[in-house]
Amino acid sequence: MPCARSGSGRAVEDSRLEVADIFRNHFEAFRHRYVPTPSCERVARDVMRCRTATLGGHLEMCTACGFARPAYNSCRNRHCPKCQALRQARWVQQRMTRILPAQYFHVVFTVPSELHGLFRLNRARLYDLLIKSAATTLDALARDPKWLKHSVQLAITCVLHTWTRELQFHPHVHCIVSGGGLSFDGARWIAAPPTFLFPVHVLGTLFRGKFLAGLAALQARSHLRDPDDARAARRRRRRLHDTSWVVYAKRPFGGPEQVYRYLGRYTHRVAISNTRLLSADPACVVFRTRGHATASCHPVEFIRRFLEHVLPNRFVKIRHFGLFAPVNVHTRLAQARHLLATTAAGLPRDQPVAPPPTASLVALPFDALLLALTGIDLGRCPNCHQPTMVRCPLPIDCRGPPPYLSPS
Numbered sequence: 001m002p003c004a005r006s007g008s009g010r011a012v013e014d015s016r017l018e019v020a021d022i023f024r025n026h027f028e029a030f031r032h033r034y035v036p037t038p039s040c041e042r043v044a045r046d047v048m049r050c051r052t053a054t055l056g057g058h059l060e061m062c063t064a065c066g067f068a069r070p071a072y073n074s075c076r077n078r079h080c081p082k083c084q085a086l087r088q089a090r091w092v093q094q095r096m097t098r099i100l101p102a103q104y105f106h107v108v109f110t111v112p113s114e115l116h117g118l119f120r121l122n123r124a125r126l127y128d129l130l131i132k133s134a135a136t137t138l139d140a141l142a143r144d145p146k147w148l149k150h151s152v153q154l155a156i157t158c159v160l161h162t163w164t165r166e167l168q169f170h171p172h173v174h175c176i177v178s179g180g181g182l183s184f185d186g187a188r189w190i191a192a193p194p195t196f197l198f199p200v201h202v203l204g205t206l207f208r209g210k211f212l213a214g215l216a217a218l219q220a221r222s223h224l225r226d227p228d229d230a231r232a233a234r235r236r237r238r239r240l241h242d243t244s245w246v247v248y249a250k251r252p253f254g255g256p257e258q259v260y261r262y263l264g265r266y267t268h269r270v271a272i273s274n275t276r277l278l279s280a281d282p283a284c285v286v287f288r289t290r291g292h293a294t295a296s297c298h299p300v301e302f303i304r305r306f307l308e309h310v311l312p313n314r315f316v317k318i319r320h321f322g323l324f325a326p327v328n329v330h331t332r333l334a335q336a337r338h339l340l341a342t343t344a345a346g347l348p349r350d351q352p353v354a355p356p357p358t359a360s361l362v363a364l365p366f367d368a369l370l371l372a373l374t375g376i377d378l379g380r381c382p383n384c385h386q387p388t389m390v391r392c393p394l395p396i397d398c399r400g401p402p403p404y405l406s407p408s
Helices: 019-033 038-049 085-096 113-121 123-143 200-220 230-242 256-267 299-307 332-345 366-374
Strands: 057-062 068-072 104-110 155-163 169-178 180-183 189-191 247-249 277-281 284-288 294-297 318-322 389-392
Touching (some): 019 038, 038 299, 104 123, 104 200, 104 256, 113 123, 113 169, 123 155, 123 200, 123 318, 189 332, 200 230, 200 247, 284 299, 294 299
Antiparallel strands (some): 057 068, 104 169, 104 247, 155 169, 155 318, 180 189, 277 284, 284 294
């Protein structure tokens, strides 16, 4: 239940406030009002336990000055706001080994709100259909020589999101698409115009057709639970065919290195980060939306919105298609990279070129990776600034009781 309208007023920010605090204080009230699924129960439990004495940890101690601090383990749940930074850094570093030195576009595919009820009842199947419909739409237009004057294969990465900045339910797919593609004979790289890939109205129309065709196929096989009866479902289908579906393209990226660093902010993002929380009390949670604008709701409603974005078990929300598909990584993707590199350098096509960046950082342990990617040295004492921090077992007084009421 909202406790206030969204507004542009500024609130006093408490940098220590976390999503976990809201769950610890109000999750029992949420459970009295709603019946969370086992997946939501698990996410709530992990969020509340993350980096607390409940999960154990170790003591970081300086052998030079005696400074000591406990370091508790993280839950590693992909929905936890505190457990995504290192995973994101590893992913970005790994993706950089497959980057093509080409231009990229950012295309977003959304579905009408009339489908949200159907999505809620069939999350895994319809999320899957949404991602595949977006990818096949881009692939179909790339294969049509009408648009790029040649039939080509694009490099595509798709990321599913299900929320708005106000935490409302809004399934959509972010697609990072190469500005051009490899000809199917592998002989040429065909570049798209620098400011234009495909017309958005053509993308929207084709996407609508592919999604609705896939939806009809699932319904014909009785694979979907539908909140509407047969007559209402037919009316809905007619309205959806007559509705313009929203697909929009953002400005092209400045360069290939910018692509995955930008996309990294999307891939491992959860519904809301701790930094967006402004205040919380028993009646109201206030959080930042865009800029200085804020939204507010009751803590129980906040938890309901947060848990609505828990993905189905083992659902893969980041997928690669076309040249980025795993089957093409060592063949067509490598050929495209070679063509782009030799063309940019003015070299003959049979001239060897420098290999892409290695993935050596990906396999580093946590401490070394954190130092390499962020400059944070966990081995250096924050008190005396000497590289003398060592790990020790936690003392008994740091292994306290769980800081929350465990869900039964």
